Amino acid sequence: MPKDKLIIKGAREHNLKNIDLELPRDKFIVFTGLSGSGKSSLAFDTIYAEGQRRYVESLSAYARQFLGQMRKPDVDYIEGLSPAISIDQKTTSKNPRSTVGTVTEIYDYLRLLYARIGIPHCPKCGKEIKKQSVDQMVDKIMELKERTKIQILAPVVRGRKGEHTKLLENIKKNGFVRIRIDGETYDLNEEIHLEKNNKHNIEVVIDRIIIKKGIESRLTDSIETALKLSEGLVIVNIIDGEEILFSENFACPDCGISIGELSPRMFSFNSPYGKCPECDGLGSLMEISPDYIIPDTSLSINEGAVVPWGTLKEDSWTNSVVTALAKYYG
Template sequence: MAQLPKCIQIRGARVHNLKNVDVDVPLHALVGVCGLSGSGKSSLALGVLYAEGSRRYLEALSAYTRRRLTQASEADVDSIEHIPAALALHQRPAVPGVRSTFGTMSELLNVLRLMMSRLASHACPNGHLVPPSTNVALDKELTCPVCGATFIPPAAQDFSFNSTGACPSCDGTGVVRTVNQASLVPDPSLTIDEGAVAPWNTLMWSIMKDVCRAMGVRTDVPFNQLTEHEKNIVLHGPAEKKHILYTSEKRSQVTELNFTFYNANATVENALEKSKTNAA
Protein backbone atom coordinates (compact mmCIF):
# COMPACT_ATOMS: atom_id res chain seq x y z
CA MET A 1 0.00 0.00 0.00
CA ALA A 2 1.42 3.38 -1.02
CA GLN A 3 2.33 5.75 1.79
CA LEU A 4 0.56 9.09 2.07
CA PRO A 5 2.77 12.12 1.33
CA LYS A 6 4.18 13.83 4.39
CA CYS A 7 5.17 17.15 2.85
CA ILE A 8 4.56 19.58 0.00
CA GLN A 9 7.58 19.46 -2.30
CA ILE A 10 8.40 22.80 -3.94
CA ARG A 11 11.19 22.87 -6.50
CA GLY A 12 12.58 25.92 -8.30
CA ALA A 13 10.31 28.63 -6.87
CA ARG A 14 10.92 31.99 -8.58
CA VAL A 15 8.19 34.27 -7.24
CA HIS A 16 9.25 37.84 -6.35
CA ASN A 17 12.15 37.53 -3.88
CA LEU A 18 12.45 33.75 -4.22
CA LYS A 19 15.33 32.72 -6.48
CA ASN A 20 15.10 29.03 -7.47
CA VAL A 21 14.16 27.97 -3.95
CA ASP A 22 13.64 24.29 -3.10
CA VAL A 23 11.68 23.63 0.09
CA ASP A 24 9.61 20.87 1.70
CA VAL A 25 6.61 22.07 3.74
CA PRO A 26 5.24 19.51 6.25
CA LEU A 27 1.65 18.39 5.75
CA HIS A 28 -0.88 17.86 8.59
CA ALA A 29 1.01 20.26 10.86
CA LEU A 30 0.97 23.89 11.96
CA VAL A 31 3.83 25.49 10.02
CA GLY A 32 5.19 29.00 10.51
CA VAL A 33 7.25 30.93 7.96
CA CYS A 34 9.72 33.39 9.48
CA GLY A 35 12.66 35.42 8.26
CA LEU A 36 14.04 38.88 7.60
CA SER A 37 12.03 41.51 5.80
CA GLY A 38 12.29 40.91 2.08
CA SER A 39 13.43 37.32 2.43
CA GLY A 40 10.35 35.98 0.60
CA LYS A 41 8.02 34.87 3.40
CA SER A 42 4.89 36.25 1.77
CA SER A 43 6.09 35.13 -1.65
CA LEU A 44 6.35 31.55 -0.39
CA ALA A 45 3.10 31.53 1.60
CA LEU A 46 0.88 33.51 -0.78
CA GLY A 47 2.67 33.63 -4.11
CA VAL A 48 3.46 29.91 -4.20
CA LEU A 49 1.49 27.82 -1.69
CA TYR A 50 -1.80 29.73 -1.75
CA ALA A 51 -1.66 30.67 -5.43
CA GLU A 52 -1.00 27.14 -6.64
CA GLY A 53 -3.22 25.40 -4.07
CA SER A 54 -6.24 27.59 -4.78
CA ARG A 55 -5.65 27.54 -8.55
CA ARG A 56 -5.62 23.76 -8.74
CA TYR A 57 -8.72 23.52 -6.56
CA LEU A 58 -10.66 26.06 -8.63
CA GLU A 59 -9.76 24.22 -11.83
CA ALA A 60 -11.86 21.32 -10.54
CA LEU A 61 -14.97 23.51 -10.16
CA SER A 62 -17.54 24.42 -12.76
CA ALA A 63 -16.94 27.33 -15.14
CA TYR A 64 -19.90 29.15 -13.58
CA THR A 65 -18.34 28.97 -10.12
CA ARG A 66 -14.90 30.01 -11.34
CA ARG A 67 -16.36 33.18 -12.84
CA ARG A 68 -17.62 34.23 -9.41
CA LEU A 69 -14.30 33.69 -7.61
CA THR A 70 -11.00 35.51 -7.87
CA GLN A 71 -8.40 33.17 -9.32
CA ALA A 72 -4.69 33.48 -8.62
CA SER A 73 -2.20 33.23 -11.46
CA GLU A 74 -0.05 30.14 -11.87
CA ALA A 75 3.00 30.21 -9.60
CA ASP A 76 6.42 30.46 -11.28
CA VAL A 77 7.92 27.17 -10.11
CA ASP A 78 9.49 24.12 -11.71
CA SER A 79 7.20 21.74 -9.81
CA ILE A 80 4.94 21.46 -6.76
CA GLU A 81 3.92 18.04 -5.50
CA HIS A 82 1.21 17.01 -3.00
CA ILE A 83 -0.27 20.49 -2.52
CA PRO A 84 -3.84 20.52 -1.10
CA ALA A 85 -6.53 23.15 -1.63
CA ALA A 86 -5.57 26.45 0.00
CA LEU A 87 -7.47 29.21 1.75
CA ALA A 88 -5.96 32.62 2.59
CA LEU A 89 -7.42 34.60 5.50
CA HIS A 90 -7.00 38.36 5.73
CA GLN A 91 -6.62 40.08 9.08
CA ARG A 92 -10.00 41.74 8.54
CA PRO A 93 -11.85 39.43 6.17
CA ALA A 94 -14.88 40.89 4.45
CA VAL A 95 -18.02 38.84 5.11
CA PRO A 96 -20.54 39.04 2.23
CA GLY A 97 -23.45 38.05 4.49
CA VAL A 98 -24.46 36.16 7.61
CA ARG A 99 -25.09 33.02 5.56
CA SER A 100 -21.92 33.17 3.45
CA THR A 101 -19.09 30.77 4.30
CA PHE A 102 -16.12 29.35 2.47
CA GLY A 103 -18.23 26.27 1.79
CA THR A 104 -21.07 28.24 0.19
CA MET A 105 -18.81 30.55 -1.85
CA SER A 106 -16.73 27.68 -3.22
CA GLU A 107 -19.78 25.39 -3.60
CA LEU A 108 -17.91 22.76 -1.61
CA LEU A 109 -20.99 22.28 0.56
CA ASN A 110 -23.00 21.39 -2.53
CA VAL A 111 -20.75 18.39 -3.07
CA LEU A 112 -20.84 17.40 0.61
CA ARG A 113 -24.64 17.63 0.72
CA LEU A 114 -24.89 15.45 -2.36
CA MET A 115 -22.51 12.90 -0.83
CA MET A 116 -24.45 12.84 2.44
CA SER A 117 -27.76 12.27 0.68
CA ARG A 118 -26.59 9.79 -1.97
CA LEU A 119 -23.83 7.81 -0.27
CA ALA A 120 -24.87 7.80 3.38
CA SER A 121 -26.61 4.97 5.21
CA HIS A 122 -29.90 6.57 6.24
CA ALA A 123 -31.71 5.60 9.43
CA CYS A 124 -35.25 4.25 9.22
CA PRO A 125 -37.94 5.49 11.68
CA ASN A 126 -36.93 2.66 14.04
CA GLY A 127 -33.24 3.58 14.00
CA HIS A 128 -31.89 0.87 11.68
CA LEU A 129 -29.31 1.93 9.08
CA VAL A 130 -30.24 1.28 5.45
CA PRO A 131 -27.32 0.86 3.01
CA PRO A 132 -26.96 3.37 0.13
CA SER A 133 -29.29 2.73 -2.79
CA THR A 134 -30.06 4.21 -6.22
CA ASN A 135 -33.60 4.77 -4.93
CA VAL A 136 -32.28 7.86 -3.15
CA ALA A 137 -31.26 9.50 -6.43
CA LEU A 138 -34.64 8.54 -7.91
CA ASP A 139 -36.54 10.12 -4.98
CA LYS A 140 -38.10 6.76 -4.12
CA GLU A 141 -38.93 5.30 -0.75
CA LEU A 142 -36.39 3.14 1.07
CA THR A 143 -37.38 -0.08 2.78
CA CYS A 144 -35.57 -1.12 5.94
CA PRO A 145 -34.17 -4.66 5.57
CA VAL A 146 -34.46 -5.19 9.34
CA CYS A 147 -37.97 -4.04 10.27
CA GLY A 148 -39.57 -3.46 6.86
CA ALA A 149 -40.42 0.19 7.56
CA THR A 150 -40.59 2.47 4.52
CA PHE A 151 -39.47 6.10 4.57
CA ILE A 152 -38.31 8.95 2.35
CA PRO A 153 -34.58 9.58 2.89
CA PRO A 154 -33.33 13.17 3.25
CA ALA A 155 -32.43 14.86 -0.04
CA ALA A 156 -29.41 17.09 -0.64
CA GLN A 157 -31.35 20.26 0.15
CA ASP A 158 -32.29 18.85 3.55
CA PHE A 159 -28.64 19.19 4.59
CA SER A 160 -28.53 22.90 3.73
CA PHE A 161 -28.58 25.41 6.57
CA ASN A 162 -29.92 28.04 4.14
CA SER A 163 -33.06 26.28 2.91
CA THR A 164 -34.98 23.12 3.79
CA GLY A 165 -32.51 21.94 6.40
CA ALA A 166 -32.31 25.28 8.21
CA CYS A 167 -32.66 25.22 11.97
CA PRO A 168 -36.22 26.30 12.87
CA SER A 169 -34.95 28.30 15.85
CA CYS A 170 -32.24 30.44 14.24
CA ASP A 171 -33.28 30.04 10.57
CA GLY A 172 -29.79 28.84 9.71
CA THR A 173 -27.93 31.94 10.91
CA GLY A 174 -26.55 30.42 14.11
CA VAL A 175 -27.92 33.35 16.15
CA VAL A 176 -31.14 33.44 18.19
CA ARG A 177 -32.31 36.87 19.31
CA THR A 178 -34.34 36.98 22.49
CA VAL A 179 -35.72 39.85 24.54
CA ASN A 180 -33.64 40.86 27.56
CA GLN A 181 -36.30 40.80 30.27
CA ALA A 182 -34.27 43.02 32.61
CA SER A 183 -34.19 45.80 30.01
CA LEU A 184 -37.97 45.97 29.66
CA VAL A 185 -38.41 47.65 33.04
CA PRO A 186 -34.98 49.07 33.93
CA ASP A 187 -36.30 51.16 36.86
CA PRO A 188 -39.24 49.44 38.59
CA SER A 189 -39.59 52.34 41.05
CA LEU A 190 -41.18 54.40 38.27
CA THR A 191 -44.83 54.25 37.31
CA ILE A 192 -45.90 53.25 33.81
CA ASP A 193 -47.02 56.85 33.24
CA GLU A 194 -43.49 57.97 34.21
CA GLY A 195 -41.93 55.60 31.65
CA ALA A 196 -41.24 52.42 33.63
CA VAL A 197 -41.80 50.24 30.55
CA ALA A 198 -38.90 51.12 28.23
CA PRO A 199 -40.39 49.85 24.91
CA TRP A 200 -43.42 52.11 25.39
CA ASN A 201 -41.37 55.30 25.73
CA THR A 202 -41.10 55.92 21.98
CA LEU A 203 -43.62 58.18 20.25
CA MET A 204 -45.02 55.28 18.25
CA TRP A 205 -45.74 53.09 21.29
CA SER A 206 -46.56 55.68 23.96
CA ILE A 207 -50.28 55.06 23.45
CA MET A 208 -49.79 51.58 24.95
CA LYS A 209 -49.87 53.25 28.37
CA ASP A 210 -53.52 54.18 27.74
CA VAL A 211 -54.32 50.75 26.32
CA CYS A 212 -52.62 49.14 29.32
CA ARG A 213 -54.87 51.16 31.60
CA ALA A 214 -57.87 49.80 29.69
CA MET A 215 -56.48 46.29 30.33
CA GLY A 216 -56.98 46.90 34.06
CA VAL A 217 -53.42 47.83 35.01
CA ARG A 218 -52.78 50.80 37.30
CA THR A 219 -50.39 53.13 35.48
CA ASP A 220 -49.99 55.66 38.32
CA VAL A 221 -48.48 53.15 40.78
CA PRO A 222 -44.74 52.26 40.85
CA PHE A 223 -44.16 49.12 38.81
CA ASN A 224 -42.64 47.25 41.76
CA GLN A 225 -45.88 47.80 43.69
CA LEU A 226 -48.15 46.32 41.03
CA THR A 227 -49.70 42.91 41.60
CA GLU A 228 -48.19 39.89 39.85
CA HIS A 229 -51.29 39.75 37.67
CA GLU A 230 -50.78 43.35 36.56
CA LYS A 231 -47.07 42.78 35.88
CA ASN A 232 -47.91 39.70 33.83
CA ILE A 233 -50.32 41.74 31.69
CA VAL A 234 -47.63 44.37 31.07
CA LEU A 235 -44.95 41.83 30.13
CA HIS A 236 -46.93 38.94 28.62
CA GLY A 237 -50.54 40.08 28.27
CA PRO A 238 -52.78 38.95 25.38
CA ALA A 239 -53.20 41.00 22.20
CA GLU A 240 -56.71 42.29 22.92
CA LYS A 241 -58.37 45.20 21.13
CA LYS A 242 -59.50 47.97 23.50
CA HIS A 243 -61.64 51.09 23.09
CA ILE A 244 -59.83 54.02 24.70
CA LEU A 245 -60.13 57.78 25.09
CA TYR A 246 -56.81 59.20 23.94
CA THR A 247 -55.80 62.71 24.99
CA SER A 248 -53.25 64.45 22.77
CA GLU A 249 -50.52 66.12 24.82
CA LYS A 250 -50.08 68.98 22.33
CA ARG A 251 -53.69 69.83 21.54
CA SER A 252 -55.39 68.54 24.73
CA GLN A 253 -57.92 66.97 22.41
CA VAL A 254 -59.77 63.79 23.44
CA THR A 255 -60.19 61.17 20.71
CA GLU A 256 -61.94 57.79 20.79
CA LEU A 257 -59.70 55.06 19.38
CA ASN A 258 -59.63 51.28 19.04
CA PHE A 259 -56.15 49.89 19.69
CA THR A 260 -54.73 46.39 20.08
CA PHE A 261 -52.67 45.89 23.23
CA TYR A 262 -49.03 44.95 22.66
CA ASN A 263 -47.26 43.80 25.81
CA ALA A 264 -43.65 44.85 26.42
CA ASN A 265 -42.19 41.68 24.91
CA ALA A 266 -44.44 41.85 21.84
CA THR A 267 -43.47 45.50 21.30
CA VAL A 268 -39.77 44.61 21.08
CA GLU A 269 -40.43 41.54 18.91
CA ASN A 270 -42.59 43.64 16.56
CA ALA A 271 -39.80 46.21 16.16
CA LEU A 272 -37.26 43.43 15.55
CA GLU A 273 -39.45 41.84 12.88
CA LYS A 274 -39.82 45.18 11.11
CA SER A 275 -36.05 45.69 11.12
CA LYS A 276 -35.60 42.25 9.52
CA THR A 277 -38.15 43.12 6.83
CA ASN A 278 -36.49 46.46 6.08
CA ALA A 279 -33.06 44.81 5.91
CA ALA A 280 -34.33 42.23 3.43
Protein backbone atom coordinates (compact mmCIF):
# COMPACT_ATOMS: atom_id res chain seq x y z
CA MET A 1 0.00 0.00 0.00
CA PRO A 2 1.45 3.42 -0.93
CA LYS A 3 2.29 5.45 2.14
CA ASP A 4 2.28 8.91 0.58
CA LYS A 5 -0.78 8.93 -1.68
CA LEU A 6 -4.30 7.66 -2.25
CA ILE A 7 -4.82 6.07 -5.68
CA ILE A 8 -8.34 5.88 -7.15
CA LYS A 9 -9.01 4.00 -10.41
CA GLY A 10 -12.27 3.86 -12.35
CA ALA A 11 -14.61 5.79 -10.04
CA ARG A 12 -18.12 5.61 -11.53
CA GLU A 13 -20.37 6.25 -8.55
CA HIS A 14 -23.46 8.32 -9.52
CA ASN A 15 -22.37 10.89 -12.11
CA LEU A 16 -18.61 10.22 -11.94
CA LYS A 17 -17.26 9.38 -15.40
CA ASN A 18 -14.78 6.56 -14.76
CA ILE A 19 -12.19 8.93 -13.29
CA ASP A 20 -8.66 8.10 -12.14
CA LEU A 21 -7.14 10.22 -9.39
CA GLU A 22 -4.11 10.37 -7.10
CA LEU A 23 -4.40 12.32 -3.83
CA PRO A 24 -1.56 13.03 -1.36
CA ARG A 25 -1.99 11.53 2.10
CA ASP A 26 -1.82 13.58 5.33
CA LYS A 27 -2.75 16.75 3.45
CA PHE A 28 -5.74 19.08 3.59
CA ILE A 29 -7.61 18.61 0.29
CA VAL A 30 -10.60 20.62 -0.94
CA PHE A 31 -12.98 19.56 -3.74
CA THR A 32 -14.61 22.52 -5.50
CA GLY A 33 -16.99 22.80 -8.41
CA LEU A 34 -20.54 23.42 -9.56
CA SER A 35 -23.49 21.71 -7.97
CA GLY A 36 -23.82 18.21 -9.42
CA SER A 37 -20.22 18.02 -10.61
CA GLY A 38 -19.52 14.96 -8.43
CA LYS A 39 -17.81 16.42 -5.34
CA SER A 40 -19.96 14.51 -2.84
CA SER A 41 -20.03 11.43 -5.05
CA LEU A 42 -16.24 11.25 -4.90
CA ALA A 43 -15.66 12.32 -1.29
CA PHE A 44 -18.60 10.70 0.52
CA ASP A 45 -20.05 8.02 -1.76
CA THR A 46 -16.72 6.65 -3.00
CA ILE A 47 -13.74 7.39 -0.73
CA TYR A 48 -15.59 7.48 2.59
CA ALA A 49 -17.93 4.61 1.71
CA GLU A 50 -15.04 2.33 0.71
CA GLY A 51 -13.01 3.27 3.79
CA GLN A 52 -15.95 2.50 6.05
CA ARG A 53 -16.71 -0.77 4.24
CA ARG A 54 -13.12 -1.99 4.61
CA TYR A 55 -13.07 -1.06 8.28
CA VAL A 56 -16.29 -3.00 8.94
CA GLU A 57 -14.89 -6.02 7.10
CA SER A 58 -11.88 -6.00 9.44
CA LEU A 59 -14.13 -6.49 12.46
CA SER A 60 -15.07 -9.85 13.90
CA ALA A 61 -17.99 -11.82 12.49
CA TYR A 62 -19.88 -11.19 15.73
CA ALA A 63 -19.52 -7.40 15.40
CA ARG A 64 -20.38 -7.41 11.68
CA GLN A 65 -23.73 -9.08 12.26
CA PHE A 66 -24.96 -5.94 14.03
CA LEU A 67 -23.72 -3.58 11.30
CA GLY A 68 -25.06 -5.34 8.26
CA GLN A 69 -23.54 -5.75 4.82
CA MET A 70 -22.21 -2.54 3.28
CA ARG A 71 -22.43 -1.96 -0.46
CA LYS A 72 -19.18 -1.59 -2.36
CA PRO A 73 -19.04 1.72 -4.27
CA ASP A 74 -18.78 1.61 -8.06
CA VAL A 75 -15.00 1.89 -8.39
CA ASP A 76 -12.35 -0.44 -9.81
CA TYR A 77 -10.03 -0.10 -6.83
CA ILE A 78 -8.63 2.29 -4.25
CA GLU A 79 -5.13 1.97 -2.81
CA GLY A 80 -3.68 3.63 0.29
CA LEU A 81 -7.05 4.06 1.99
CA SER A 82 -7.28 4.23 5.80
CA PRO A 83 -10.46 3.96 7.92
CA ALA A 84 -12.47 7.12 7.18
CA ILE A 85 -14.58 9.51 9.23
CA SER A 86 -17.42 11.51 7.68
CA ILE A 87 -18.73 14.74 9.20
CA ASP A 88 -22.29 15.75 8.37
CA GLN A 89 -23.08 19.01 6.61
CA LYS A 90 -25.53 21.08 8.65
CA THR A 91 -27.06 24.53 8.59
CA THR A 92 -25.08 27.24 10.32
CA SER A 93 -26.08 28.87 13.59
CA LYS A 94 -25.54 32.42 14.80
CA ASN A 95 -25.23 31.25 18.40
CA PRO A 96 -21.80 32.44 19.67
CA ARG A 97 -21.30 29.01 21.24
CA SER A 98 -21.82 27.30 17.90
CA THR A 99 -18.48 26.41 16.31
CA VAL A 100 -17.26 24.21 13.49
CA GLY A 101 -16.67 21.51 16.10
CA THR A 102 -20.15 21.66 17.63
CA VAL A 103 -22.00 21.96 14.32
CA THR A 104 -20.22 18.92 12.86
CA GLU A 105 -20.42 17.06 16.21
CA ILE A 106 -16.71 16.23 16.05
CA TYR A 107 -16.27 18.36 19.19
CA ASP A 108 -17.67 15.61 21.43
CA TYR A 109 -15.29 13.05 19.96
CA LEU A 110 -12.31 15.37 20.42
CA ARG A 111 -13.20 15.93 24.08
CA LEU A 112 -13.31 12.19 24.64
CA LEU A 113 -10.05 11.72 22.75
CA TYR A 114 -8.16 14.34 24.78
CA ALA A 115 -9.61 13.06 28.05
CA ARG A 116 -8.52 9.48 27.34
CA ILE A 117 -5.10 9.89 25.74
CA GLY A 118 -4.14 13.37 26.94
CA ILE A 119 -1.00 13.79 29.06
CA PRO A 120 -1.28 16.81 31.39
CA HIS A 121 1.76 19.01 31.93
CA CYS A 122 2.54 21.54 34.63
CA PRO A 123 1.74 25.07 33.41
CA LYS A 124 4.62 26.41 35.48
CA CYS A 125 7.58 24.14 34.74
CA GLY A 126 6.23 22.14 31.80
CA LYS A 127 6.91 18.73 33.35
CA GLU A 128 4.47 15.87 32.95
CA ILE A 129 1.92 15.67 35.74
CA LYS A 130 1.55 12.20 37.21
CA LYS A 131 -0.08 10.59 40.18
CA GLN A 132 2.00 10.93 43.35
CA SER A 133 2.54 8.16 45.84
CA VAL A 134 2.74 8.71 49.59
CA ASP A 135 6.48 7.97 49.47
CA GLN A 136 7.00 10.72 46.87
CA MET A 137 5.10 13.18 49.05
CA VAL A 138 7.19 12.27 52.10
CA ASP A 139 10.44 12.64 50.14
CA LYS A 140 9.38 16.07 48.88
CA ILE A 141 8.46 17.27 52.37
CA MET A 142 11.72 15.95 53.83
CA GLU A 143 13.60 18.20 51.39
CA LEU A 144 12.46 21.20 53.43
CA LYS A 145 15.00 22.90 55.63
CA GLU A 146 15.54 21.16 58.98
CA ARG A 147 13.54 22.58 61.91
CA THR A 148 10.90 23.92 59.51
CA LYS A 149 7.48 23.88 61.16
CA ILE A 150 4.63 22.52 59.05
CA GLN A 151 0.97 21.59 59.31
CA ILE A 152 -0.57 18.65 57.50
CA LEU A 153 -4.06 19.64 56.35
CA ALA A 154 -6.86 17.67 54.72
CA PRO A 155 -9.02 19.89 52.45
CA VAL A 156 -12.53 18.53 52.97
CA VAL A 157 -14.41 21.52 51.50
CA ARG A 158 -13.13 23.64 48.62
CA GLY A 159 -15.14 26.67 47.52
CA ARG A 160 -18.55 25.35 48.57
CA LYS A 161 -21.43 27.30 50.10
CA GLY A 162 -23.16 26.29 53.32
CA GLU A 163 -22.92 26.25 57.10
CA HIS A 164 -21.40 22.71 57.05
CA THR A 165 -22.63 22.06 60.60
CA LYS A 166 -22.89 18.27 60.27
CA LEU A 167 -19.46 18.07 58.66
CA LEU A 168 -17.86 19.97 61.54
CA GLU A 169 -19.64 17.72 64.05
CA ASN A 170 -18.41 14.57 62.29
CA ILE A 171 -14.85 15.89 62.16
CA LYS A 172 -14.97 16.53 65.91
CA LYS A 173 -16.43 13.06 66.58
CA ASN A 174 -13.54 11.51 64.64
CA GLY A 175 -11.12 12.93 67.20
CA PHE A 176 -9.69 15.92 65.38
CA VAL A 177 -8.99 19.01 67.47
CA ARG A 178 -8.30 21.86 65.06
CA ILE A 179 -9.67 23.03 61.76
CA ARG A 180 -8.81 25.80 59.32
CA ILE A 181 -11.67 27.72 57.73
CA ASP A 182 -10.97 30.30 55.04
CA GLY A 183 -7.38 30.65 56.24
CA GLU A 184 -8.20 31.00 59.95
CA THR A 185 -7.49 28.20 62.44
CA TYR A 186 -10.19 27.28 64.98
CA ASP A 187 -10.44 24.89 67.90
CA LEU A 188 -13.31 22.48 67.31
CA ASN A 189 -14.45 23.03 70.90
CA GLU A 190 -15.33 26.61 69.91
CA GLU A 191 -18.72 27.58 68.53
CA ILE A 192 -18.20 27.96 64.80
CA HIS A 193 -20.82 29.74 62.69
CA LEU A 194 -20.38 29.94 58.93
CA GLU A 195 -22.26 32.23 56.57
CA LYS A 196 -24.67 30.03 54.64
CA ASN A 197 -24.48 31.96 51.36
CA ASN A 198 -20.69 32.35 51.28
CA LYS A 199 -18.24 29.91 49.72
CA HIS A 200 -15.88 28.33 52.23
CA ASN A 201 -12.63 26.36 52.29
CA ILE A 202 -12.39 23.93 55.18
CA GLU A 203 -9.23 21.97 56.02
CA VAL A 204 -8.78 19.58 58.92
CA VAL A 205 -5.50 19.99 60.81
CA ILE A 206 -4.15 16.43 60.85
CA ASP A 207 -0.74 17.04 62.43
CA ARG A 208 1.85 19.68 63.31
CA ILE A 209 5.39 18.58 62.68
CA ILE A 210 8.92 19.99 62.87
CA ILE A 211 11.10 18.72 60.02
CA LYS A 212 13.95 16.59 61.33
CA LYS A 213 15.43 13.15 60.82
CA GLY A 214 13.36 10.17 61.93
CA ILE A 215 9.88 11.64 61.36
CA GLU A 216 9.23 9.78 58.12
CA SER A 217 6.94 7.19 59.72
CA ARG A 218 4.84 9.81 61.51
CA LEU A 219 4.71 11.92 58.37
CA THR A 220 3.56 8.92 56.32
CA ASP A 221 0.72 8.16 58.76
CA SER A 222 -0.42 11.79 58.77
CA ILE A 223 -0.40 12.03 54.97
CA GLU A 224 -2.34 8.78 54.61
CA THR A 225 -4.94 10.06 57.09
CA ALA A 226 -5.28 13.33 55.18
CA LEU A 227 -5.62 11.55 51.83
CA LYS A 228 -8.41 9.32 53.12
CA LEU A 229 -10.25 12.25 54.66
CA SER A 230 -10.05 14.53 51.61
CA GLU A 231 -10.31 11.97 48.79
CA GLY A 232 -6.74 12.17 47.57
CA LEU A 233 -5.53 15.67 48.48
CA VAL A 234 -3.22 16.92 51.20
CA ILE A 235 -1.96 20.43 51.95
CA VAL A 236 1.40 21.00 53.61
CA ASN A 237 1.27 24.41 55.26
CA ILE A 238 4.72 25.78 56.04
CA ILE A 239 4.28 28.01 59.10
CA ASP A 240 4.91 31.64 58.08
CA GLY A 241 5.57 30.41 54.55
CA GLU A 242 4.00 28.93 51.44
CA GLU A 243 1.68 25.99 51.01
CA ILE A 244 2.27 22.86 48.95
CA LEU A 245 -0.67 20.94 47.53
CA PHE A 246 -0.12 17.23 46.92
CA SER A 247 -2.43 14.85 45.14
CA GLU A 248 -2.43 11.11 44.79
CA ASN A 249 -4.39 11.73 41.61
CA PHE A 250 -2.49 14.15 39.34
CA ALA A 251 0.04 16.75 40.56
CA CYS A 252 3.40 18.22 39.62
CA PRO A 253 6.00 16.90 42.09
CA ASP A 254 8.19 20.00 41.68
CA CYS A 255 5.78 22.94 41.66
CA GLY A 256 3.02 21.41 43.76
CA ILE A 257 0.40 22.26 41.12
CA SER A 258 -2.38 19.70 41.31
CA ILE A 259 -5.24 18.98 38.91
CA GLY A 260 -8.08 16.52 38.80
CA GLU A 261 -8.08 13.43 36.62
CA LEU A 262 -8.67 14.31 32.99
CA SER A 263 -12.34 14.23 32.01
CA PRO A 264 -14.29 15.40 28.92
CA ARG A 265 -15.78 18.35 30.81
CA MET A 266 -12.30 19.85 31.18
CA PHE A 267 -12.26 20.31 27.40
CA SER A 268 -15.74 21.85 27.20
CA PHE A 269 -16.06 25.61 26.82
CA ASN A 270 -19.66 25.25 28.04
CA SER A 271 -18.61 23.74 31.37
CA PRO A 272 -17.36 25.79 34.34
CA TYR A 273 -14.54 23.24 34.64
CA GLY A 274 -13.26 23.82 31.12
CA LYS A 275 -14.28 27.27 29.98
CA CYS A 276 -11.96 30.26 30.04
CA PRO A 277 -12.73 32.39 33.12
CA GLU A 278 -11.90 35.54 31.16
CA CYS A 279 -14.20 35.21 28.14
CA ASP A 280 -16.61 32.67 29.69
CA GLY A 281 -15.91 30.23 26.88
CA LEU A 282 -17.01 32.51 24.04
CA GLY A 283 -13.54 33.23 22.67
CA SER A 284 -14.13 36.98 22.60
CA LEU A 285 -14.76 39.82 25.04
CA MET A 286 -17.31 42.59 24.64
CA GLU A 287 -16.09 45.88 26.07
CA ILE A 288 -17.46 49.41 26.05
CA SER A 289 -15.51 51.91 23.96
CA PRO A 290 -15.61 55.46 25.41
CA ASP A 291 -14.91 56.82 21.91
CA TYR A 292 -18.22 55.44 20.67
CA ILE A 293 -20.17 56.69 23.68
CA ILE A 294 -18.71 60.22 23.60
CA PRO A 295 -17.30 60.73 20.08
CA ASP A 296 -17.31 64.55 20.35
CA THR A 297 -15.87 65.74 23.66
CA SER A 298 -16.47 69.39 22.76
CA LEU A 299 -20.22 68.99 23.29
CA SER A 300 -21.96 69.34 26.64
CA ILE A 301 -24.24 66.66 28.01
CA ASN A 302 -27.30 68.76 27.16
CA GLU A 303 -26.01 69.14 23.60
CA GLY A 304 -25.91 65.36 23.16
CA ALA A 305 -22.31 64.47 24.06
CA VAL A 306 -23.45 61.07 25.36
CA VAL A 307 -24.68 59.36 22.18
CA PRO A 308 -26.89 56.70 23.88
CA TRP A 309 -28.78 59.50 25.69
CA GLY A 310 -29.09 61.80 22.71
CA THR A 311 -30.07 65.45 23.23
CA LEU A 312 -31.64 65.77 26.67
CA LYS A 313 -35.06 67.37 26.86
CA GLU A 314 -35.72 69.73 29.76
CA ASP A 315 -38.69 67.73 31.04
CA SER A 316 -37.03 64.30 30.68
CA TRP A 317 -36.24 62.05 33.63
CA THR A 318 -32.59 61.66 32.54
CA ASN A 319 -32.16 65.44 32.41
CA SER A 320 -33.53 65.83 35.94
CA VAL A 321 -31.09 63.19 37.25
CA VAL A 322 -28.11 64.78 35.46
CA THR A 323 -29.10 68.25 36.73
CA ALA A 324 -29.42 66.97 40.30
CA LEU A 325 -26.00 65.29 40.10
CA ALA A 326 -24.43 68.46 38.70
CA LYS A 327 -25.85 70.53 41.56
CA TYR A 328 -24.74 67.98 44.17
CA TYR A 329 -21.16 67.67 42.91
CA GLY A 330 -20.83 71.33 41.90
